[in-house]
Amino acid sequence: xxxxxxxxxxxxxxxxxxxxxxxxxxxxxxxxxxxxxxxxxxxxxxxxxxxxxxxxxxxxxxxxxxxxxxxxxxxxxxxxxxxxxxxxxxxxxxxxxxxxxxxxxxxxxxxxxxxxxxxxxxxxxxxxxxxxxxxxxxxxxxxxxxxxxxxxxxxxxxxxxxxxxxxxxxxxxxxxxxxxxxxxxxxxxxxxxxxxxxxxxxxxxxxxxxxxxxxxxxxxxxxxxxxxxxxxxxxxxxxxxxxxxxxxxxxxxxxxxxxxxxxxxxxxxxxxxxxxxxxxxxxxxxxxxxxxxxxxxxxxxxxxxxxxxxxxxxxxx
Amino acid sequence: xxxxxxxxxxxxxxxxxxxxxxxxxxxxxxxxxxxxxxxxxxxxxxxxxxxxxxxxxxxxxxxxxxxxxxxxxxxxxxxxxxxxxxxxxxxxxxxxxxxxxxxxxxxxxxxxxxxxxxxxxxxxxxxxxxxxxxxxxxxxxxxxxxxxxxxxxxxxxxxxxxxxxxxxxxxxxxxxxxxxxxxxxxxxxxxxxxxxxxxxxxxxxxxxxxxxxxxxxxxxxxxxxxxxxxxxxxxxxxxxxxxxxxxxxxxxxxxxxxxxxxxxxxxxxxxxxxxxxxxxxxxxxxxxxxxxxxxxxxxxxxxxxxxxxxxxxxxxxxxxxxxxxxxxxxxxxxxxxxxxxxxxxxxxxxxxxxxxxxxxxxxxxxxxxxxxxxxxxxxxxxxxxxxxxxxxxxxxxxxxxxxxxxxxxxxxxxxxxxxxxxxxxxxxxxxxxxxxxxxxxxxxxxxxxxxxxxxxxxxxxxxxxxxxxxxxxxxxxxxxxxxxxxxxxxxxxxxxxxxxxxxxxxxxxxxxxxxxxxxxxxxxxxxxxxxxxxxxxxxxxxxxxxxxxxxxxxxxxxxxxxx
Numbered sequence: 062x063x064x065x066x067x068x069x070x071x072x073x074x075x076x077x078x079x080x081x082x083x084x085x086x087x088x089x090x091x092x093x094x095x096x097x098x099x100x101x102x103x104x105x106x107x108x109x110x111x112x113x114x115x116x117x118x119x120x121x122x123x124x125x126x127x128x129x130x131x132x133x134x135x136x137x138x139x140x141x142x143x144x145x146x147x148x149x150x151x152x153x154x155x156x157x158x159x160x161x162x163x164x165x166x167x168x169x170x171x172x173x174x175x176x177x178x179x180x181x182x183x184x185x186x187x188x189x190x191x192x193x194x195x196x197x198x199x200x201x202x203x204x205x206x207x208x209x210x211x212x213x214x215x216x217x218x219x220x221x222x223x224x225x226x227x228x229x230x231x232x233x234x235x236x237x238x239x240x241x242x243x244x245x246x247x248x249x250x251x252x253x254x255x256x257x258x259x260x261x262x263x264x265x266x267x268x269x270x271x272x273x274x275x276x277x278x279x280x281x282x283x284x285x286x287x288x289x290x291x292x293x294x295x296x297x298x299x300x301x302x303x304x305x306x307x308x309x310x311x312x313x314x315x316x317x318x319x320x321x322x323x324x325x326x327x328x329x330x331x332x333x334x335x336x337x338x339x340x341x342x343x344x345x346x347x348x349x350x351x352x353x354x355x356x357x358x359x360x361x362x363x364x365x366x367x368x369x370x371x372x373x374x375x376x377x378x
Numbered sequence: 379x380x381x382x383x384x385x386x387x388x389x390x391x392x393x394x395x396x397x398x399x400x401x402x403x404x405x406x407x408x409x410x411x412x413x414x415x416x417x418x419x420x421x422x423x424x425x426x427x428x429x430x431x432x433x434x435x436x437x438x439x440x441x442x443x444x445x446x447x448x449x450x451x452x453x454x455x456x457x458x459x460x461x462x463x464x465x466x467x468x469x470x471x472x473x474x475x476x477x478x479x480x481x482x483x484x485x486x487x488x489x490x491x492x493x494x495x496x497x498x499x500x501x502x503x504x505x506x507x508x509x510x511x512x513x514x515x516x517x518x519x520x521x522x523x524x525x526x527x528x529x530x531x532x533x534x535x536x537x538x539x540x541x542x543x544x545x546x547x548x549x550x551x552x553x554x555x556x557x558x559x560x561x562x563x564x565x566x567x568x569x570x571x572x573x574x575x576x577x578x579x580x581x582x583x584x585x586x587x588x589x590x591x592x593x594x595x596x597x598x599x600x601x602x603x604x605x606x607x608x609x610x611x612x613x614x615x616x617x618x619x620x621x622x623x624x625x626x627x628x629x630x631x632x633x634x635x636x637x638x639x640x641x642x643x644x645x646x647x648x649x650x651x652x653x654x655x656x657x658x659x660x661x662x663x664x665x666x667x668x669x670x671x672x673x674x675x676x677x678x679x680x681x682x683x684x685x686x687x688x689x690x691x692x693x694x695x696x697x698x699x700x701x702x703x704x705x706x707x708x709x710x711x712x713x714x715x716x717x718x719x720x721x722x723x724x725x726x727x728x729x730x731x732x733x734x735x736x737x738x739x740x741x742x743x744x745x746x747x748x749x750x751x752x753x754x755x756x757x758x759x760x761x762x763x764x765x766x767x768x769x770x771x772x773x774x775x776x777x778x779x780x781x782x783x784x785x786x787x788x789x790x791x792x793x794x795x796x797x798x799x800x801x802x803x804x805x806x807x808x809x810x811x812x813x814x815x816x817x818x819x820x821x822x823x824x825x826x827x828x829x830x831x832x833x834x835x836x837x838x839x840x841x842x843x844x845x846x847x848x849x850x851x852x853x854x855x856x857x858x859x860x861x862x863x864x865x866x867x868x869x870x871x872x873x874x875x876x877x878x879x880x881x882x883x884x885x886x887x888x889x890x891x892x893x894x895x896x897x898x899x900x901x902x903x904x905x906x907x908x909x910x911x912x913x914x915x916x917x918x919x920x921x922x923x924x925x926x927x928x929x930x931x932x933x934x935x936x937x938x939x940x941x
Contacts, residue, residue: 143467143468143469143625144468144469144625145469145471145605145607151625151626154624154626155626213660213664214660217660217663217664218660218663218664221664221665224664224666225660225661225663225664225666226650226657226661226664226666228627228628228650231622231630320653320654320657321657322657323650323652323653323657323661325626325627329626329653330626333465333467333626333653336467337467337468
C-alpha cells in the first residue's frame with residue numbers, strides 16, 4: 062500500500078508542476094501591462110514603470126517562471142495585485158468557505174443518493190425504480206443556477222424561510238452557518254443526487270447479477286446479509302470514483318451558485334482574479350484547486366483499493 | 379425684489395459670485411441652477427438663502443447642507459444599516475483607487491473638501507471639510523476655509539497641512555481630474571485653517587475637482603503616503619470608523635464619536651459586497667440588505683413598485699454614446715451619420731429600456747441636468763424620410779454596417795432596438811455583442827495603434843459613460859482632437875475652440891454661451907449620437923431615512939436613522 066501511495070503522490074507532484082506551468086503560460090501569453098492594469102489608465106508612465114519594477118513583472122519571462130516555480134515549492138505565492146495582500150491567506154479563507162458549502166452539499170447528497178440507488182436496484186424495473194431513475198435524470202438535467210434561483214424566489218423571498226445570501230454573519234455558530242448554507246447546498250445536492258444515485262443503482266444491479274451474488278443467495282444468505290457482505294463493497298466502487306471527482310469539482314467552486322447566493326468561495330474568487338488579471342491569485346488558486354483534486358482522487362483510489370484488493374495488487378505489480 | 383437685502387449680499391461677494399447673483403436676479407438662472415452655481419463659486423448658505431428671499435422666493439430647503447452632509451432625519455437612534463455595495467476591485471488606497479466599490483468604502487471614513495448636497499447629490503455641492511470656498515476675479519486662485527475643530531480618528535488635529543499633502547500626492551499620482559489644472563506646489567497653506575489653490579489656468583468648476591465627483595480627492599493625513607490603504611491604516615475625519623474589512627465579502631464600520639457632525643443616529647454600517655445588481659435585489663427582497671447604492675431598471679424593476687422600498691431616481695449625465703468613425707469607413711460623410719441618428723426613436727427607447735426614467739438626448743454630451751444646458755437647440759427627432767434623403771444624397775442607400783457593443787446592462791437591448799429602427803430607412807445593422815474585455819480592448823479603444831488614441835476602433839459601436847458632475851471628461855476624452863477615448867476620431871477646430879472656451883469660462887453667461895456652441899457643433903457633426911441620459915437609481919427600505927448617495931459609489935449616512 063505504501064508503494065501504491067508513493068507512486069500516486071509522485072504522479073500528483075508531476076501533475077501539479079504541469080498545472081502550474083500551464084497556468085503561468087496562459088497568464089503570461091496575453092499581452093498585458095500589470096502596472097497599468099493596477100494603476101489605471103490615467104496614472105503616469107513613471108508610476109506604472111515603478112510598480113512593474115516593484116512587482117518584478119518587467120523581468121524576462123524565464124526568470125519570472127523560475128521564480129514562480131520556486132515560490133510554489135516554498136509556498137510563497139506573492140501578493141495579490143488587487144488587494145496588495147499575500148494571496149495564500151485569502152485563498153485559504155475562500156477554500157474554507159467552499160469546503161463548508163461543498164461539505165454540506167455532500168452531506169445531503171451522498172447518503173440520500175446511495176440509499177436511493179440501492180433501493181432502486183433492489184426493485185429493478187418496478188415503479189419505485191422507474192420513479193427514482195426519472196427523478197435522478199430530471200434533477201441532474203436542471204442546472205444549479207435554475208434550481209438556486211427557484212429556491213431563492215420561493216423559499217427565500219416568498220416564504221422567507223431561509224436567508225437568500227449564503228454568507229453568515231461573522232462569528233456565527235455552526236447552526237446559523239448551516240442555515241445560511243442550506244439553500245445553496247440543496248441546489249447543488251439536487252444536481253449531484255442524480256449522478257450518484259444512478260451510478261449506485263447501475264453498480265448494484267451489476268453486482269446483483271454476478272455469479273458470486275447468485276451463489277450467496279443460493280447458499281441461503283438473507284438479502285440484508287448478502288447486501289452487507291457481498292454487494293455493497295463491490296457495487297459502490299464506481300460511486301466512490303464519481304464522488305471523488307464531484308468533491309474536486311465542488312471545492313473548485315460552483316460559480317453560478319456562488320453568484321446567486323453572493324457567496325465568496327473559490328469560484329467567485331477565481332473568477333474575480335481572472336477578470337482583474339490578478340495573476341498571483343489565479344496561479345495560487347489553480348494550484349490549490351489542483352491539490353484538492355489530487356487529494357480527492359488519491360483518497361478515492363485508496364478507498365477503492367481497500368474495497369477491492371485486486372486493484373491494489375494490480376497497482377503494486 | 380428686496381433690493382436692500384440683495385445689496386447686502388452684493389457688497390460681500392467676489393466678482394464671480396456677483397455674476398451668479400446677478401444672473402439669478404435677472405432671471406437667467408432658475409432657482410435650482412442658482413443653488414448649484416452658487417455652491418460652486420462658494421456663496422455661503424446664508425447668502426444663497428438671502429438672495430432667494432430678496433428675489434421673492436422661499437428659502438425653505440434652499441441652501442445646500444450646512445453643519446453636516448445630509449438633512450436632519452428625525453428617527454430612532456441606534457441600529458445598523460446593511461448596505462449593498464459593489465465589490466472593490468483594488469486596494470482601498472484613497473489616491474490610486476479606480477472603482478466604485480473602493481470609492482464607497484473609503485468615503486465612509488475619509489471626507490472631501492466639498493461634498494454632495496443631500497437634496498441634489500449628483501450635481502450640487504455642499505460644505506465638507508471646507509466650510510467656504512472663494513475664487514478670485516479670474517477664477518485661477520481659489521481660497522478654501524477649512525472646518526475648525528475637526529479631529530482625525532487617531533486623535534490628532536485636522537489642519538491645512540493635511541490638505542496640502544493630499545493635493546501633492548494627487549498631483550504626483552497624475553489624478554485625471556486635476557491634471558493640467560493643479561501643479562506641484564499649487565496648493566498652499568495660508569494658515570492652519572486656510573488653503574489657497576493657485577491653478578495652472580482659470581477653472582470655474584474647480585470645487586467639483588476637490589469633491590465627491592473626483593473620488594480620489596478624499597483628504598488623508600500628512601503621514602498617509604500613496605499606497606497606504608484604509609484597511610491597512612484605518613483613519614479619517616468622517617462619521618464612521620472601519621472595524622473590519624474583507625475585500626471579498628464586506629466591511630463593518632462603527633460610529634465615530636468624535637465626528638464634527640455630532641453623534642450619528644445609527645450605531646454601525648455594514649457594507650455587503652456584490653458583483654451584480656440581481657443578487658442585491660434578491661438580498662433586499664429576502665430582508666438581508668436595507669440600502670442599495672445603485673441599481674438598474676432591468677434587474678431592479680420589482681423595486682420600483684415595491685411599497686416598502688423608497689426608490690430614488692435622480693436626473694444624471696449617465697449616457698451611451700453611439701460612435702461613428704469620421705475619418706475612415708462608411709460614416710465619413712456627416713450626412714450618413716445624421717441619417718442614422720435620424721432613425722432613432724428616442725422616446726420609444728427611453729420607455730422600453732428605462733420605463734421612462736431618462737431624459738432625451740440630442741446627440742451631444744451636455745445633459746439636461748447641467749445648469750449650463752441650452753434647451754434652445756432644436757431636438758433631433760425620428761425622421762425616416764429625411765434619413766432616406768440624406769443617405770441618397772450621400773450615395774449610401776442600403777447602408778450595411780456592424781454595430782459593436784459590450785454585454786452590459788441595457789446596451790445589447792439598445793443595439794437591437796436601434797437595428798430595428800434603422801431598418802426603416804433601409805439601413806442594415808448587424809449587432810455584435812461581445813464580452814466587455816473584447817469590446818473595450820478590440821472595438822472601442824484598442825491599445826494599438828497608440829497615436830492617435832483609439833484609431834484602431836471599429837467604425838460603429840455603443841459605449842457606456844458614467845455620471846460626471848461636469849461634462850469636461852466627456853468633452854475632453856471622447857470628443858476633442860486626439861482625445862484618449864475618441865473612438866469616432868472626431869476632430870473639429872470649432873468644437874475644440876468651444877471646449878476651450880467652456881473650460882476657461884468662469885461666469886454663468888460665458889459657460890452657457892460656450893455650451894450653446896458645443897451643442898450646436900456636435901449636433902451638426904454627429905460624430906456621436908446620444909439618445910438618452912438615464913436616471914441614477916438608488917433606494918432603501920422604508921425602515922430607514924436620511925441616507926443618500928452621490929452617483930459615484932459614495933453613500934452618506936451621517937444623518938441616517940431608523941424610522
